[in-house]
Amino acid sequence: MGPQNPAMDEEALTDTSDIELLAAVLDRGTATRLMERFGNLRSLLHAESEHLLACAGIGRQRLRTLQVLPELAKRYYSESLPCGESIRSPADTEAFLQAHMRHLDHEVFCCLFLDNRHRVLCFDTLFRGTIDGTSVYPREVVKEALAVNAAAIILAHNHPSGVAEPSQADERITRRLKSALELVDIRLLDHLIIGDGRATSLASRGLL
Numbered sequence: 001m002g003p004q005n006p007a008m009d010e011e012a013l014t015d016t017s018d019i020e021l022l023a024a025v026l027d028r029g030t031a032t033r034l035m036e037r038f039g040n041l042r043s044l045l046h047a048e049s050e051h052l053l054a055c056a057g058i059g060r061q062r063l064r065t066l067q068v069l070p071e072l073a074k075r076y077y078s079e080s081l082p083c084g085e086s087i088r089s090p091a092d093t094e095a096f097l098q099a100h101m102r103h104l105d106h107e108v109f110c111c112l113f114l115d116n117r118h119r120v121l122c123f124d125t126l127f128r129g130t131i132d133g134t135s136v137y138p139r140e141v142v143k144e145a146l147a148v149n150a151a152a153i154i155l156a157h158n159h160p161s162g163v164a165e166p167s168q169a170d171e172r173i174t175r176r177l178k179s180a181l182e183l184v185d186i187r188l189l190d191h192l193i194i195g196d197g198r199a200t201s202l203a204s205r206g207l208l
Contacts, residue, residue, distance in 0.1 A: 025065055030057030042196070045070050046103055074099045086119045093154060094192065094199045096123075101158040101194045107134045109157040111141060114189070116151035136173050138180035145186050153181065155191040164195025166202055174202055 018041050022031035037055055038044040045066060052058050052066060076099070087093055093112070100123075101108060107129040113121040126144060127134045134157065145153055155177065157170075166174075170193065178188045190203040202208055 025069075026057065026062060030055075030062075033057065042103060070103065086117055087114070090201070093190075097156045097192055097194050098199060101156065102196060104158055105160050107158055107160055109134050109136050109155070111144065112154040112156065113145060113148050113150040114152040114154070115149070118152060118189075121148045121150055136177070138173075138177050141177055142180050142184055142186070145181065146184060150186055152187040152189050154189050156194060157191075158194040162196030164193045164198050164200040166193055166200060166205070166207070171202070171207055174207060178208060 019028070019031045019035050022034065022041070022044075026034075034044055034052075034055060034057075035041075038047055049063060049067075052063050053060075058066075097110070097112075101110065108125050109127040109129075110123065110125045112123050115121055124144060126140060127136050129135065136157075141153070141155075155174070159165075170191070174188075174191045177191075181188050188208060190201050190208065193200045193202070
């Protein structure tokens, strides 16, 4: 069976359940079975191919459909912060970082480099860690910032546990990075911790 849902406007989509949204690209029976099997969209859309193919109603074509959805979402949110344009809002920044980082099962430390008008120069992953941490070297952050002639930086790292609360280690490295960047006249605007469905701003906590 093909998709059964009629077209809905944006407000209706916002109020639609995950199963109903999934049914728009599959069918309701398959969507219900998948959500019961995997528990949530994140687990479903990042499940291994063999686990998806083992579910009733999923063949190679539908498997491909499910596999491209996360990449489409990532590209959509990437366009919220295109290179050369100024950051429009903290919400855009958070959505961009969530799309890039929240699904990862290992910790990464990323930098969003900006010019003196807060226009995006580039976004780069500088350090990669394990499931529970990564090593961050202020010298490397400063070197990369100087290489792209950044005037300001937004830092971000994810917590694979899904809990977006800053640890004492997060606070310490933020202070070290701020001090190192100040020596070369680069402003640290924020450090965002990306969890499962939310982000925590250290600037909003008064930790910068």
